[in-house]
Amino acid sequence: MSDWMTLLEVGGPLAALGGGAAYARTRHPGVYWSTVGLPLSAARLLGSYGSVMEACGLTVQPSRLRALAVRATTRREVRPVPPRRGTIRPTSTGLRLRLRLAPGQDPADVAASAERLRHAWGVHAVYVRDVKPGVVELRLVGFDVLRKVRMPRRSGGGLLRVPVALREDATAFVSDYRAIPHQLTLGATLSGKSMYLRHLVVGLAPQPVALVGIDCKRGVELAPFAARLSALATDPEQAAELLPVLVKEMEDRYDLIKARQGIAPSTPDEEITSDIWGLPDIERPVPIVLFVDEVAELFLVATKKDEERRDEMVTQLIRLAQLGRAAGIYLEVCGQRFGAELGKGATMLRAQLTGRVCHRVNDEASAKMALGDIAPEAVMAACSIAPERPGLAVAGDTSGGWSRIRTPYLSLADAAQVCRESAHLVPAVPALSRFRPYAPVQQVETSSPVVCPHPATD
Numbered sequence: 001m002s003d004w005m006t007l008l009e010v011g012g013p014l015a016a017l018g019g020g021a022a023y024a025r026t027r028h029p030g031v032y033w034s035t036v037g038l039p040l041s042a043a044r045l046l047g048s049y050g051s052v053m054e055a056c057g058l059t060v061q062p063s064r065l066r067a068l069a070v071r072a073t074t075r076r077e078v079r080p081v082p083p084r085r086g087t088i089r090p091t092s093t094g095l096r097l098r099l100r101l102a103p104g105q106d107p108a109d110v111a112a113s114a115e116r117l118r119h120a121w122g123v124h125a126v127y128v129r130d131v132k133p134g135v136v137e138l139r140l141v142g143f144d145v146l147r148k149v150r151m152p153r154r155s156g157g158g159l160l161r162v163p164v165a166l167r168e169d170a171t172a173f174v175s176d177y178r179a180i181p182h183q184l185t186l187g188a189t190l191s192g193k194s195m196y197l198r199h200l201v202v203g204l205a206p207q208p209v210a211l212v213g214i215d216c217k218r219g220v221e222l223a224p225f226a227a228r229l230s231a232l233a234t235d236p237e238q239a240a241e242l243l244p245v246l247v248k249e250m251e252d253r254y255d256l257i258k259a260r261q262g263i264a265p266s267t268p269d270e271e272i273t274s275d276i277w278g279l280p281d282i283e284r285p286v287p288i289v290l291f292v293d294e295v296a297e298l299f300l301v302a303t304k305k306d307e308e309r310r311d312e313m314v315t316q317l318i319r320l321a322q323l324g325r326a327a328g329i330y331l332e333v334c335g336q337r338f339g340a341e342l343g344k345g346a347t348m349l350r351a352q353l354t355g356r357v358c359h360r361v362n363d364e365a366s367a368k369m370a371l372g373d374i375a376p377e378a379v380m381a382a383c384s385i386a387p388e389r390p391g392l393a394v395a396g397d398t399s400g401g402w403s404r405i406r407t408p409y410l411s412l413a414d415a416a417q418v419c420r421e422s423a424h425l426v427p428a429v430p431a432l433s434r435f436r437p438y439a440p441v442q443q444v445e446t447s448s449p450v451v452c453p454h455p456a457t458d
């Protein structure tokens with residue numbers, strides 16, 4: 001009987017702890033990491049650092065002086081030396097650690113061993129980043145951060161910089177219009193393109209930026225943000241009226257820059273090297289971000305008559321993409337496919353859109369349209385995105401690399417609320433005022449009765 005009691009007293013709490021840990025690991029991986037995973041992985045790393053580095057071929061022969069010193073002071077065998085390790089810095093999603101490479105070692109050698117290091121230290125993934133010559137940073141990620149996305153607290157936002165998604169190495173993916181002025185987001189239907197757009201709108205809403213939308217799905221994606229939009233076109237006819245106004249606005253801005261520089265107004269636009277950011281604050285026109293959802297709708301025509309309008313719109317979009325940056329006009333284009341089959345001008349416009357984000361696609365050709373010129377592995381990664389994970393995408397980097405990203409979930413109602421709250425920030429762009437969408441003013445709740453009481457006697 002007493003044996004049973006002892007077993008229950010010891011085994012019960014142990015089983016409860018084990019069960020709790022298993023539950024936390026699947027349902028709350030962040031909590032599991034902070035309480036169990038982090039100490040375990042740190043202990044593994046500290047205990048096995050030298051042997052793991054040796055097994056991965058990341059050690060070098062010790063210098064002759066060191067070998068002599070070891071022989072003179074101890075009787076131990078002289079072992080190869082691993083890269084010098086910095087302090088371990090724990091984070092809420094993993095661990096960070098800097099390594100000083102030995103002469104002759106290459107960051108690519110460490111990167112090539114990332115998979116082996118991840119197994120040796122029992123973490124979800126290991127990423128290697130070049131910090132400065134001779135120093136690399138190992139980023140150990142404790143769990144799959146893209147399963148339930150939570151953006152890091154400090155994610156590097158700013159004017160025209162929107163932390164829009166999370167990278168698989170738990171850093172924020174920032175859409176920076178001043179670094180990458182025009183972006184193309186591709187993906188099959190229900191892959192999460194509009195969610196991506198939603199985050200951009202919400203991120204830009206509190207900033208001094210004019211937001212312009214072209215949403216040929218009759219405005220179902222962008223109309224909820226009407227309160228914060230300076231202009232909205234919900235079909236190709238309206239887009240055909242809006243685009244020339246934007247091109248004219250761009251030309252006026254070039255004239256403004258030219259006037260400031262003292263250049264004759266007859267100088268061709270292409271020869272102006274400066275941009276609106278060189279103008280004094282008081283004169284600088286407000287930046288404009290143009291969102292185009294379902295871009296293919298602008299290209300598709302049913303009749304011969306529409307063809308002329310289509311060609312004009314495509315030319316105007318190409319001009320905006322070509323010359324817009326210096327005038328502070330940026331493009332964010334979304335679509336399901338964007339290939340040569342859309343007709344004249346499609347590939348030319350695509351080539352102008354530097355930033356590439358590819359959500360789940362139905363075929364390899366669509367992934368190639370977005371990422372083909374970045375890397376073949378990026379195309380393969382985009383093709384293997386599962387439909388159960390909407391919002392997951394492959395993003396091309398400015399450095400020529402790529403990474404998996406995922407947007408956090410944001411409901412349309414919450415996004416629309418942010419836009420309503422920042423409605424007073426809509427900047428004055430007179431040229432766009434006639435395209436300003438109608439946004440009903442939000443009812444302000446008051447405690448006064450709806451029906452005025454009448455006195456009982458007159």
Ligand SMILES: Nc1ncnc2c1ncn2[C@@H]1O[C@H](COP(=O)(O)OP(=O)(O)OP(=O)(O)O)[C@@H](O)[C@H]1O
Pocket residue numbers: 187188189190191192193194195196336390391392406407408409
């Ligand atoms: N990051 C995310 N996390 C969770 N759910 C998401 C995420 N992104 C998108 N979704 C969900 O996936 C569904 C499709 O998203 P979305 O409307 O953005 O896709 P889409 O690519 O714009 O589709 P379509 O081409 O039909 O417009 C929505 O129900 C949305 O709530």
Ligand SMILES: [Mg+2]
Pocket residue numbers: 193194221293
């Ligand atoms: Mg959509």
